[in-house]
Amino acid sequence: MSNESSTHQAGRLLVWNEKIKKHIRSIALTLVGVVSAAAIPIWQIYFVETSEVVIELASINRNESSHFTVPLDTDELALLEPYIPSDSLYEFNRQGVRGDKIDYPEFTLNTLFEAYEKAKQDLKNMALTKASLLKSIERIEAYLDPQNHQFPLVEFRVSELKGWDLSNHIDDSEALYFEEQVLAITRNYSQMAFDNQENPEINIAALKFLLNDVKEDISDVIHESTVRHERLRDDIRNIETQLNKLKSQQLELYTYFEVEVVASNTGRVSTSLRPLALMRVQISENNYVDIRLQLQNYTEQAELAPSSTNILHYRSSELNTFPSEDQALINTFWGSTGRVRLFAMDTKHNVFTSNQIAFVDNRNQKLIVDKLKEAASAYMDK
Template sequence: MQRRISRKTVRLLYYPTAFAAGLLGGWVLAFVGGLNPAIVPVISAGIGLLVAFGVPIWQNYYINTPKLAIEISSIKRVLSDSTTIAIHDDAELKVLYGEKRRNYSYFGEPELFGRTGKNSGETIDNLQNLLELAKQRLRDLPAQIEDRKRSVEQLRAVNPTALTRYQVDSWNAPLSPEVEFDPSNLETVASDLIKAYEKRLETAEKSYADLQTNLPIAERRIEIVQQELIRKNSLFTVSASLINSGRTNTAIKVPALLRVLIGEGNYIDIKLSLKDFENKSEIAASGTRIVVFESLEISSLPEEDRALINTYWGQSVRAWLLVEDIHGGIAKSGYIAFAEGLYQKIIYDRLARAAST
């Protein structure tokens, strides 16, 4: 960590320096005047002065100071929560709309559907969740179709004249709208129940065919969209441990810098900001703080820098993190690969080697 000499230290140095200069000047004048002054008292006074003032200065500057070190835990490239995709505007993703409707209607919020504008978009995480729901539905539908076929066959075998209100209510349980019970026209009631269950069967079969055809297309589309958004709208989060091995508390400032070295004299600077500054900036003496820094979306960077980031992210290039504390000291981390998960892999490999021995 780079240190700057504080004003307090400069003031402390001023007085002994002036005293020593005066002492030396007086001795020189006495010597020139022929008084033949002794040098030993001057040397003794100088040594005493050095000890008297030097020790407190040394203690203040080297001992009772923060000593900040940084270790990067991970670098991630993510999309912000504000990055959304409108399902309804993308024909290849419309197959997921049914999963969204079923998911939200379960929570009693069908009014969400049909909206336009910002609220109609879905984040990548939500799209992945909808995709998983659709895959699960695809796995469940064959059993549901067989169950509905059996229900239709059972209804066709029912004697209409023997239908009771209790039986009709039982058959009505999964139906919306329900078939009305009319004791004077039981044959029509039975016929309406059969039609309703045949429609349920037809809906399940159509849904199964739709998912079989369009779900792989939607999955590929999500992958393409995600890569496009990451290239244009992603941001970086850097997790790091700040270790203060000094005897004085310190705090870091909000701005930080991630420098990516991509060649001899060639680099990219990514500006970061400390998240949760109010609670995370201070590091106690002999203490450690886990912090997270976050950049703006890379769309805010010059086009040349965006192209370099997209080219070298995940490649064999190195990056390091720099922060400044409230005393003006600059702390630098060690190098880390400019890639997600590679640092963790290195740690796992070290642990595996240790386990083998």
């Protein structure tokens, strides 16, 4: 029985071997298909469906902070007050009506430099201004002189007063008051008496009193202007020195960096950059400064879609928040020999390194122009 059983089993194995040989090609193809199906997703994840990010530094700008303001706390700077717009000197309510003068106003350096330029121009025009004011006094005296028939007081009108541009020399509200009073005396018919020919009788006494008041104000302006201009002439160089010193202080402490970056994702999967980046300023082989940058409009700009390019803008803190050693290095090497790279990271902790450009505020124009010249030369050689 044992021999018959062995013979039977051998026969069955022979049959199975024949079947396997017959279908070996189909079985092999099936196994290859199963393995491939399992391997393709892994291959896609690690070799195809990934983000490919490249970042390029386009420009570095060093901007002045709007937080840096200066009071007129020296005798020289105080001479600039007449040349500063009134909306910076007075309080205004929501309706735009001017209120009290600000006790201790502060101004941006741009405002003070503009006032300084106006002061210099005023010094040049000092003689012309004084001559114009003296001419207004002469005209007032002509109207007040009863023997001067060329300028009868009864014919004085507000148009003459406006022609003197008093608002350029005295307080605006007082100049407006004078104009309103002249109108009231010469045009308020409801308050006037009329002669036999029904012509209105102008209050000559009131008009005479008013013109004497205007003459007194103009005389005060001439005196004050002469004194102020003499002081201004003596101190104009000191004002310039103080403003330039403040300008240097602003540049060294109250500026910040704005960096423009071109970020491209050539991969097939989107990624998101983290809001913090690092700009390293390489001074020498072992000497560098790290400047932390914050991505602006983070919620809108951080995501890099597949096959896309974004223009990103980063901003640093103001220099006065940096360690003093870093401030010194930045101020020393800005615009000279420093070279910078930017380092950014995405949410998967992949770190991306930018190209290297000069540590200078030129929007990388030299590099762009050099490449354009190179392309132009290559084109002409064809």
